[in-house]
Amino acid sequence: MKLTPCGWAFFVGPNRGGGRFKRETTTKYTPNMLRIAIQAKGRLNEQSTSLLAEAGIQVAESKRKLISRAEGFPLEVLYLRDDDIPQAVAMGVADLGIVGLNEVAEKGFNVEQLMDLGFGGCRISLAVPKGTAYEGPEFFQGKRIATSYPNILMRYFAERGIQAEIHRIEGSVEIAPAVGMSDAIFDIVSSGGTLISNGLVEVEKVFISEAVLIANPDLDADKRRECQQLTFRFNSILESRGMKYVLMNLPKERLQEAISILPGMRSPTVLPLAQEGWCSIHAVIAQELLWERIERLKEIGAEGILVLNLENMIR
DSSP, X not given: OEEOTTSOEEOOSOOOSOOSOOOOOSSOOOTTOEEEEEESSXXXXXXXXXXXXXXXXXXXXXXXXXXXEOBSSSEEEEEEOGGGHHHHHHHTSSSEEEEEHHHHHHHOOOOEEEEEOSOSOEEEEEEEETTOOOOSGGGGTTOEEEESOHHHHHHHHHHHTOOOEEEEOOSOGGGTTTTTSOSEEEEEESSSHHHHHXXXXXXXXXXXXXXXXXXXXXXXXXXXXXXHHHHHHHHHHHHHTTEEEEEEEEEGGXXXXXXXXXXXXXXXXXXXXXXXXXXXXXXEEEGGGHHHHHHXXXXXXXXXXXXXXXXXXXO
């Protein structure tokens, strides 16, 4: 084991000692094996492991584990607190990380943002006690603000010329006004239920966040290639979300009308049917457009319409 200057302990390299309990694996260790850091527990952990599973990569549960070997891709998974992930990636302790954009922005470490992942959405907002006479950001001039994200807030206030007392608090930021520690808070908001239960009102949405894939900017060429393979898998999964595969039968004389209605990666696929004068059309349609397009297609004679879920879409 190696103890880093941050106080973390990490296993260095694979266990080659041939101990008593050796698990058979289909993914062999290679010098180019990537190490990805994900949140040790919580919703982001579940969503990260779910994304990996959809990409054909199985990982062990993080309970009482620091690091585990994945199956289905040359990858090791490192389980950390979310606010430690940007530093771990910047230091090269991990090659990649899945973490909220808010943590990347707050910590300010030198990492490369590879892609948005479409989950873990939230915002960081300013909130004041209910009943406060709030007329705009100038309200915060000279006020005390409690937050776990002082750097993001300082940048926001600096852009507006606002001087405020920013107090960093770890933990239950939302109780600070009630106990007299602050006049307002700056904290993560998802549904807003926590604010309401603590007598607070959201007044300024400052930072919009979601989970992102980050990388160490100094990855060598071999690890870059492995990284591209991983992001290729992720992209194919994300592009298929919210999309439906639609098949239908249609009279040939209405084909051009149907093509004008249907989207496609290039154009809809058209196949002849055994019955004279009929064809089959296959197309990919976004979920939000699905029913409006189906209604229009039925009006021009489409029938036998099948709607299927897409697992992956590879361009």
